[in-house]
Amino acid sequence: MISGRTQQILHQIVQNRLLQHSSFWALSLYVLFKIFNLNEDQSWTDWIYTLLFHISLISLVYINTIVLIPYLLRRNWYLLFILSSGGLIAGAAIFNQLTFTTLADWIFPGYYFISYYEYKDILQFMAAYWAISTSLKLSKSWFSINEKEKQIRRLEQQKTSAELQALKAQLNPHFLFNSLNNIYSLTLYEDKQAPDALLQLSQCLRYVLYDCKAPDIELQKELTFLQYFMDLQALRSETNLETKLTIQGTILDQLVSPLLFLPLLENAYKHAQPNLNGAFFIKVDCQILENKVVFKIQNSIPELLPKPKEASGVGIENLQKRLNLLYPKDHVLQFDKTATTFKVNLEVPLINPQ
Amino acid sequence: MLTLLMSSCIISLHPLYDTKTMVKEIKINGRWLDQNGESPSEWVFKAKHKNDGSFTGKYQLDHTTEGYTYEYEAVLLKLGQTYYLDILVDGPVEVESGNDGPILASFIPSHNFYKIEFGPANQMKIYPFDGDRLDKLVRQRKIRIKHEMVDGTMVVTANTEDLQKFLVKYAQDKEAFDEPLFIQKTVD
Numbered sequence: 001m002i003s004g005r006t007q008q009i010l011h012q013i014v015q016n017r018l019l020q021h022s023s024f025w026a027l028s029l030y031v032l033f034k035i036f037n038l039n040e041d042q043s044w045t046d047w048i049y050t051l052l053f054h055i056s057l058i059s060l061v062y063i064n065t066i067v068l069i070p071y072l073l074r075r076n077w078y079l080l081f082i083l084s085s086g087g088l089i090a091g092a093a094i095f096n097q098l099t100f101t102t103l104a105d106w107i108f109p110g111y112y113f114i115s116y117y118e119y120k121d122i123l124q125f126m127a128a129y130w131a132i133s134t135s136l137k138l139s140k141s142w143f144s145i146n147e148k149e150k151q152i153r154r155l156e157q158q159k160t161s162a163e164l165q166a167l168k169a170q171l172n173p174h175f176l177f178n179s180l181n182n183i184y185s186l187t188l189y190e191d192k193q194a195p196d197a198l199l200q201l202s203q204c205l206r207y208v209l210y211d212c213k214a215p216d217i218e219l220q221k222e223l224t225f226l227q228y229f230m231d232l233q234a235l236r237s238e239t240n241l242e243t244k245l246t247i248q249g250t251i252l253d254q255l256v257s258p259l260l261f262l263p264l265l266e267n268a269y270k271h272a273q274p275n276l277n278g279a280f281f282i283k284v285d286c287q288i289l290e291n292k293v294v295f296k297i298q299n300s301i302p303e304l305l306p307k308p309k310e311a312s313g314v315g316i317e318n319l320q321k322r323l324n325l326l327y328p329k330d331h332v333l334q335f336d337k338t339a340t341t342f343k344v345n346l347e348v349p350l351i352n353p354q
Numbered sequence: 355m356l357t358l359l360m361s362s363c364i365i366s367l368h369p370l371y372d373t374k375t376m377v378k379e380i381k382i383n384g385r386w387l388d389q390n391g392e393s394p395s396e397w398v399f400k401a402k403h404k405n406d407g408s409f410t411g412k413y414q415l416d417h418t419t420e421g422y423t424y425e426y427e428a429v430l431l432k433l434g435q436t437y438y439l440d441i442l443v444d445g446p447v448e449v450e451s452g453n454d455g456p457i458l459a460s461f462i463p464s465h466n467f468y469k470i471e472f473g474p475a476n477q478m479k480i481y482p483f484d485g486d487r488l489d490k491l492v493r494q495r496k497i498r499i500k501h502e503m504v505d506g507t508m509v510v511t512a513n514t515e516d517l518q519k520f521l522v523k524y525a526q527d528k529e530a531f532d533e534p535l536f537i538q539k540t541v542d
Contacts, residue, residue, distance in 0.1 A: 045498040114519040
């Protein structure tokens with residue numbers, strides 16, 4: 001297996017532009033040398049001949065990749081690109097002939113080089129290098145686009161993850177301050193429930209601060225946390241507030257996104273008041289189905305008070321955002337208000353690990 | 355002078371001429387004399403004709419020296435503005451004792467090339483290539499032409515087209531040639 005570091009180094013080497021071009025031309029030199037090699041004992045002059053032959057090839061390839069493809073092909077000027085390419089190939093073939101009739105005498109005085117190919121043969125060489133360079137450039141562009149798309153996806157995932165973390169983090173202060181205030185009240189009166197309450201808060205904090213860092217958490221832990229939360233809230237609640245958490249279905253090792261239900265529970269505690277019938281309650285009904293969990297919560301409300309049909313507040317807004325990010329098309333969040341009761345129905349998928 | 359011609363030529367498997375470069379007019383037909391050497395020799399070019407009487411572009415060359423006559427096939431050609439003579443040697447010949455042998459001889463059938471200049475008063479200058487210089491350049495690998503070394507002799511194996519390109523370039527250098535052999539036309 002190749003380690004991540006090694007893979008990264010290899011990736012950097014492969015992506016190195018200078019290395020790519022050097023490798024291409026080294027390979028080209030070798031292949032053409034093998035083609036041009038006339039006599040076994042004349043390798044030196046054959047190398048020079050191959051080098052001279054490459055002057056026009058290099059000119060053609062870089063004019064094609066630096067000028068024609070970026071300025072004509074990428075702007076979809078196809079006809080102009082084809083015409084220009086034809087001109088480039090013809091020009092490079094003429095340049096190749098001139099290399100051996102004139103330029104070679106100037107670069108290597110005292111040597112007698114001639115062009116061993118007809119104009120039509122050189123045209124074929126030039127056309128082949130034009131085709132290779134165009135293909136490589138387009139392939140590279142495709143890989144580059146692909147890489148950028150991957151990068152965009154990675155950034156989007158990171159952004160989503162960061163947003164989720166931020167939304168979860170916004171829940172914590174509410175919970176913490178409320179609970180601390182409750183325990184503070186208990187300790188003021190030296191209530192014997194204080195140590196247990198502190199332990200429960202500790203477990204709740206452990207859950208929120210550590211366990212909830214994972215993208216998914218066991219449903220069992222989430223529901224236990226809710227129970228602790230309700231127990232902690234009971235410490236401060238008026239004695240006649242009736243709270244009940246009912247769980248239906250079998251809890252195995254299903255996973256769910258953490259802290260999804262807490263905002264609804266906090267909202268219920270925030271707004272629960274005795275209704276006209278004298279009932280004062282918060283009822284939580286958690287139904288565990290095969291692939292989803294249905295979380296229903298209702299609290300009593302006084303009819304006379306103007307209440308918005310939709311729940312509001314930072315916690316609920318954050319919950320809505322989280323649900324949209326986590327399960328964009330796969331969740332249900334419904335609010336319903338009657339004269340005496342405010343009801344919320346939340347349905348989210350469960351993950352069943354194999 | 356005989357020795358000069360024998361040792362200072364380019365030996366090639368392929369001819370220097372093709373149908374495009376062969377001189378179609380009968381230009382060197384006749385008897386030419388070389389009176390510069392110790393033993394004067396005679397060059398007789400006889401135009402070869404096809405059955406329809408038209409000139410083939412080739413000559414039969416009879417070279418006579420010291421009473422011995424040797425036959426070759428010669429072709430006059432023109433590359434650019436320069437004339438060349440391509441003399442075909444059929445291969446090894448038997449030389450009688452007391453005879454210097456033919457002007458040209460080769461262990462294999464081969465073509466030998468010379469630059470030609472026509473001077474005034476029916477004079478022809480035959481420029482052999484400087485063989486030593488050619489050998490030196492080949493050994494220094496400054497000439498890139500397809501060839502084989504056979505018993506220390508370079509036999510060019512490049513095709514006619516490459517030969518023409520090479521000679522056009524190489525002949526631009528005046529040092530490429532030895533001193534010319536002058537022959538004077540005496541009879542058409």
